[in-house]
Amino acid sequence: MALELRVIGMGNILFRDEGVGVYAAHALRRCFSFDPEIVIEDGGLAGFNIMHMIFDPASVVVLDALATAAPAGTIFRLDSSILADLGPSMQPTAHEVDPVHVFKLAAGLGQPIDMVLIGIVPQDASDFSLGLTPELTDAFAGFVKTAADEVRSKGFAVTQIKEILVDEIIESLAVAPR
Numbered sequence: 001m002a003l004e005l006r007v008i009g010m011g012n013i014l015f016r017d018e019g020v021g022v023y024a025a026h027a028l029r030r031c032f033s034f035d036p037e038i039v040i041e042d043g044g045l046a047g048f049n050i051m052h053m054i055f056d057p058a059s060v061v062v063l064d065a066l067a068t069a070a071p072a073g074t075i076f077r078l079d080s081s082i083l084a085d086l087g088p089s090m091q092p093t094a095h096e097v098d099p100v101h102v103f104k105l106a107a108g109l110g111q112p113i114d115m116v117l118i119g120i121v122p123q124d125a126s127d128f129s130l131g132l133t134p135e136l137t138d139a140f141a142g143f144v145k146t147a148a149d150e151v152r153s154k155g156f157a158v159t160q161i162k163e164i165l166v167d168e169i170i171e172s173l174a175v176a177p178r
Contacts, residue, residue, distance in 0.1 A: 059114040063147055
């Protein structure tokens with residue numbers, strides 16, 4: 001049986017705001033319940049393994065930093081029709097494989113994907129540091145709630161079961177030196 005919906009958090013948590021999609025996926029998993037259940041993946045630096053995450057389900061929601069000229073913390077929703085029109089002017093990310101390129105590859109192979117990208121504009125995605133800038137920390141709960149609303153719009157019941165605490169999420173993913 002094919003999955004109905006998969007949410008994938010993308011990014012590199014070692015480059016500050018670039019990891020916001022990964023943090024958001026973990027926040028969704030911890031702070032919300034879904035009926036029926038959905039699959040939430042940490043796509044972090046999955047590289048080409050993201051392809052198996054995207055090709056299986058009927059629908060995919062990708063959470064990621066989105067480099068644009070808009071102010072840091074601005075949230076965008078880009079559906080399949082918009083993603084298909086994104087061209088080479090897209091700014092690069094720290095991903096080995098970008099989900100938009102996988103989306104286009106799938107369409108080119110005759111396997112179009114119903115994908116929505118929920119993106120948030122980073123303040124700093126190049127500093128080698130864990131955590132989020134103050135701008136993204138302030139916008140984080142709204143970003144996660146936008147993702148939850150997207151899941152709800154696809155016909156799933158979504159219930160918030162816990163407060164969204166970004167510092168708790170980041171701390172849980174940080175590896176303490178031993």
